[in-house]
Each structure stands twice: as C-alpha cells, then as structure tokens.
Amino acid sequence: xxxxxxxxxxxxxxxxxxxxxxxxxxxxxxxxxxxxxxxxxxxxxxxxxxxxxxxxxxxxxxxxxxxxxxxxxxxxxxxxxxxxxxxxxxxxxxxxxxxxxxxxxxxxxxxxxxxxxxxxxxxxxxxxxxxxxxxxxxxxxxxxxxxxxxxxxxxxxxxxxxxxxxxxxxxxxxxxxxxxxxxxxxxxxxxxxxxxxxxxxxxxxxxxxxxxxxxxxxxxxxxxxxxxxxxxxxxxxxxxxxxxxxxxxxxxxxxxxxxxxxxxxxxxxxxxxxxxxxxxxxxxxxxxxxxxxxxxxxxxxxxxxxxxxxxxxxxxxxxxxxxxxxxxxxxxxxxxxxxxxxxxxxxxxxxxxxxxxxxxxxxxxxxxxxxxxxxxxxxxxx
Numbered sequence: 001x002x003x004x005x006x007x008x009x010x011x012x013x014x015x016x017x018x019x020x021x022x023x024x025x026x027x028x029x030x031x032x033x034x035x036x037x038x039x040x041x042x043x044x045x046x047x048x049x050x051x052x053x054x055x056x057x058x059x060x061x062x063x064x065x066x067x068x069x070x071x072x073x074x075x076x077x078x079x080x081x082x083x084x085x086x087x088x089x090x091x092x093x094x095x096x097x098x099x100x101x102x103x104x105x106x107x108x109x110x111x112x113x114x115x116x117x118x119x120x121x122x123x124x125x126x127x128x129x130x131x132x133x134x135x136x137x138x139x140x141x142x143x144x145x146x147x148x149x150x151x152x153x154x155x156x157x158x159x160x161x162x163x164x165x166x167x168x169x170x171x172x173x174x175x176x177x178x179x180x181x182x183x184x185x186x187x188x189x190x191x192x193x194x195x196x197x198x199x200x201x202x203x204x205x206x207x208x209x210x211x212x213x214x215x216x217x218x219x220x221x222x223x224x225x226x227x228x229x230x231x232x233x234x235x236x237x238x239x240x241x242x243x244x245x246x247x248x249x250x251x252x253x254x255x256x257x258x259x260x261x262x263x264x265x266x267x268x269x270x271x272x273x274x275x276x277x278x279x280x281x282x283x284x285x286x287x288x289x290x291x292x293x294x295x296x297x298x299x300x301x302x303x304x305x306x307x308x309x310x311x312x313x314x315x316x317x318x319x320x321x322x323x324x325x326x327x328x329x330x331x332x333x334x335x336x337x338x339x340x341x342x343x344x345x346x347x348x349x350x351x352x353x354x355x356x357x358x359x360x361x362x363x364x365x366x367x368x369x370x371x372x373x374x375x376x377x378x379x380x381x382x
Contacts, residue, residue: 008029008357008360009066009067009068009360010025010026010027010061010064010066010067010068011025011026011027011067011068011069011070011353011356011357011360012024012025012026012055012059012061012062012067012068012069012070012353013025013026013070013071013072013348013349013350013351013352013353013354013356014069014070014071014072014095014349014352015071015072015073015074015129015346015348015349015352016039016041016048016071016072016073016074016075016091016095017039017041017073017074017075017129017152018040018041018042018074018075018077018078018152019038019039019040019041019151019152019187019231020036020037020038020039020151020230021036021037021039021048021051021052021055022034022035022036022037022345022346022348022349023035023036023055023059023346023349024343024346024349024350024352024353025059025061025353026353026354026356026357027061029357030333030334031332031334031339031343031350031353031354032336032339033058033059033339034339034342034343034345034346034349034350035054035055035058035342035346036227036228036230036342036345036346037051037054037055037230038051038230038231039051039075040231041075041078041080042078042079042080043080044080045080045090045094048075048091048094049094049098052095052098052099062099062100063100064100064101065100065101066101067099067100067101067102068101068102068103068104068356068360069095069099069101069102069103069104070104070106070112070352070353070355070356071092071095071103071104071105071106071352072105072106072125072128072129072132072348072349072351072352073087073088073091073105073125073126073127073128073129074126074127074129075087075091076088076091076122076126076127077126077127077171084122084123084126084127085119085122085126087126088105088118088119088122088125088126089119089122092105092115092118092119092125093115093119095115096115103115104118104356105118105125106125106128106129106132106352106355106356107121107124107125107128108124108128108131109131109135109163109164110359111124112356112359113125123169123170124169126170127170127171129348129351129352130146130148130155130157130174130179130180130348131157131164132348132351132352132355133146133148133155133157133304133327133347133348133351134146134155134157134159134164135159135163135164135351135355136331136332136347136350136351136354136355137157137159137302137327137331138159138160138161138162138163138164139162140331141159141300141302141325141331142160142161142297143159143160143161143293143294143295143297143299143300144158144159144160144299144300144301144302144325145157145158145159145283145286145287145299145300145301145302146158146159146302146304146327147279147283147301147302147303147304147305147308147311147314147324148304148305148327148347149183149184149185149279149304149305149306149307149308149310149311150184150185150186150305150306150307151184151185151186151187151228151230151231151305151306151307152182152184152186152187152188153180153181153182153183153184154180154181154182154183154184154279154282154305154307155174155179155180155304156178156179156180156181156279156282156283156286157179157286158286158287158289158290158293158294158299160290160293160294160295160299161293165290165293166179166286166289166290177285177286177289178282178283178285178286178289179282179286181278181279181282183214183275183278183279184214184305184307185214185215185217185218185223185224185275185305185306185307185310186213186214186215186218186224186228186229186230186231186306187213187214187215187231188213188214188275189210189212189213189234190206190211190212190213190214190216190217190248190251190271191206191207191208191209191210191211191251193214193271193274193275193278194206194271194274197251197252197267197270197271197274198267198270199252199254199259199263199267199270200259200263204252204253205252206251206252207250207251207252207253209250209251210234211234211235211247211250211251212233212234212247212248212250212251213233213234214271214275215229215231215233216233216234216244216247216248216268217248217268217271217272217275218268218272218307218309219239219241219244220241220244220245220248220264220265220268221265221268221269221272223309224306225306228306228345233247234247235247242256245261245264248264248267248268248271249264275310276310276313276314276317279310279314280314280317280318283314283318284318287299287318298320298321298322299320300320300322300324300325301314301315301318301320301324301325302324302325302326302327302330302331303324303325303326303327303344304327304344304345304347305344305345305347306345308324308326308327308344308345311324312324326340326344327343327344327347327350328340328341328342328343328344328347328350329344332350332354
C-alpha cells in the first residue's frame with residue numbers, strides 16, 4: 001500500500017495532441033488508469049469535447065471540485081488555429097470551460113500555470129509534452145535516452161544527472177538537433193519514408209501520393225496493436241490484410257494481385273527497415289551530442305509510445321548493452337500490466353499527472369520524505 005502522506009487528491013493528467021487525447025488518473029497515491037481516444041483536432045474543437053466527455057463518462061472523478069487537472073499539449077500545431085499562441089490559448093480556455101477543479105498548464109520543470117498565464121507564456125506551454133516525459137525519466141534514472149515512438153512523431157530526448165539534456169525549447173530546435181523526428185507507426189504517409197524501395201527484388205520509385213500510411217506496414221507485420229490503430233486508412237477503406245496490401249501496392253503502381261502474400265509481407269518489412277534506419281540515425285546523433293554528459297556508463301533506452309516494439313532493434317543498431325526499459329513499468333512503476341502498457345503509450349499524460357502530484361505533495365510539506373524514499377514508490381499500482 002502507498003504511504004498515507006502520498007495519497008493526496010485525484011490528479012488527471014491530460015495530453016492534448018493533434019490526433020489523440022490521452023489521459024491518466026492519479027488516485028490513491030499512484031497511476032491507476034490511462035486512456036487514449038482518437039481526437040482529430042484539425043477537424044474542429046468538437047472532437048476535443050467528445051474525447052473529454054468519454055473520459056468523464058469513464059472516470060466520474062473528473063467532475064469533482066477537488067480534482068486537479070494537469071495539462072500538456074501539442075495540438076496547438078494543427079491548422080485549426082491561426083498560430084501556436086492561438087492554439088495554446090484556445091485549448092487552455094476550452095479545457096477550463098469543460099473541467100471542474102483546479103487546472104494548470106505544464107510550462108517546463110516546476111512551472112504550472114493557470115490558463116490565462118499559460119496563454120501569455122505560450123512558447124513554454126506549446127508542445128512541451130516531450131519535456132514532461134523526459135523530466136519524469138530524469139527524476140528516476142541516472143542517465144538515458146527517452147525514445148517515444150508515437151503514431152505521428154518520435155521524440156529522442158537525452159537525460160542525465162536529474163535533468164533533461166540539450167538546449168532545445170521548441171519543435172524547431174528539436175528538428176534541428178534530431179530530438180524530434182516526424183516519423184510514427186500509424187499516421188506517417190509512406191511516401192515520406194523512401195524515394196525508392198524494392199518489391200520482388202526490383203528497385204522502384206515511390207509514388208508521392210497519400211496512398212498508404214505506416215499503420216499499413218505495421219498492421220501487415222502484425223506489430224501494431226489494434227487498440228492504437230484508431231484513424232481511418234488513407235483510402236477510407238477497411239483494415240483487413242487484403243485491403244492493407246492493396247494500399248501498399250499502390251505505392252509502387254501495382255495491384256494486390258501482382259504479388260503474393262509473402263511478397264507483400266517482405267515489402268512491408270522493407271518499409272519498416274527504412275523507418276528504423278531514420279530513427280536510429282537520429283538517435284545516434286542525439287547520443288553523440290551528449291556523450292560527455294553520460295559519463296563512462298552507457299545510457300539506457302526508455303521505451304515509450306505505441307511504436308515501442310521497435311526499441312529492441314534500435315537498441316541493437318545503436319550498440320547499447322542490456323535491454324530497453326519500459327516507461328510504464330520501469331519509470332512510472334506500474335505493476336498492473338494493462339495499465340503499464342497504456343502508460344507507455346500515453347507517457348506525457350502519465351508524466352504530467354505524476355509530476356503534478358509530486359508538486360502538490362511538496363506543497364503539502366512532504367517533499368523531503370518523497371525525495372528520500374523515491375517518487376517511484378508513490379507510483380505503484382496494486
């Protein structure tokens with residue numbers, strides 16, 4: 001059982017993305033539930049309303065006046081908004097309208113802002129979800145590289161000595177440093193992965209059309225959990241293996257009947273290899289940039305996101321010893337396998353819930369006790 005002083009109020013962590021809403025519930029001194037919902041924010045704020053309502057229906061605590069809400073976001077980047085400032089202000093205001101209880105926006109380590117102040121400090125609030133997850137990792141591990149492979153993007157964030165390494169404060173900075181790779185295992189258009197690719201031993205130019213996405217690749221290889229395959233395919237058709245093969249075939253001007261099932265599986269694996277190549281190359285850049293900060297001991301990889309199944313191969317490519325750690329189990333300290341899996345997929349929402357609970361605990365005068373015993377102890381799920 002958790003220590004009495006660690007119980008505290010219910011905290012809901014929210015990560016408002018452009019394609020998904022992710023939520024984590026801290027209750028009784030630990031993360032005990034995590035949810036992910038499709039939320040195509042670029043199509044309108046009503047999708048955010050519907051996703052919030054779905055969380056509210058599952059967790060009645062959301063409407064309790066004593067409930068505390070910790071929010072991070074990346075959805076401000078969608079083209080629904082005039083610019084990122086507009087996105088931060090409107091997302092914050094919508095959450096404030098829809099949620100009872102205290103609500104704070106995450107603006108970096110130790111900064112929790114009310115909605116109006118968060119709008120004024122929008123550069124620190126915008127797309128800060130990666131920093132929340134990395135800060136959570138840094139508080140619990142001596143050194144490592146967070147590898148969060150999501151539906152749309154990959155975050156590669158180094159940490160050591162209790163802090164996030166590097167000087168990046170924006171997506172532009174991270175695109176320059178390699179810490180942000182716009183590759184994911186669900187929504188990435190396949191034409192972004194390669195210019196030429198082989199089918200049945202023949203190298204072919206890739207058609208630059210939105211015929212297929214990375215979800216088709218990992219659906220065919222059997223690695224993508226259907227629970228994380230939440231968006232319509234590129235052609236709006238179904239997700240059967242035959243329909244998936246047909247979309248892959250269009251990428252090189254073919255029909256599904258032009259090759260056998262084994263050929264299409266090999267073709268999917270070729271696309272997979274191209275994506276792993278890109279992510280591994282950028283991870284190597286980030287590791288090299290922070291080699292001195294890691295010291296003599298090798299960094300660990302922390303696996304997060306719905307594409308965490310790629311981590312063992314990435315680990316081998318990078319030549320790092322051991323096995324990757326799992327964010328849900330090893331960082332958030334969740335023992336329930338199902339909850340830990342969802343925590344890994346929805347890491348930023350878990351991180352802001354845990355970090356906010358830690359901040360509330362410090363405010364209550366128990367900070368020294370928590371630091372001595374380790375915050376991981378408060379995150380156990382029994």
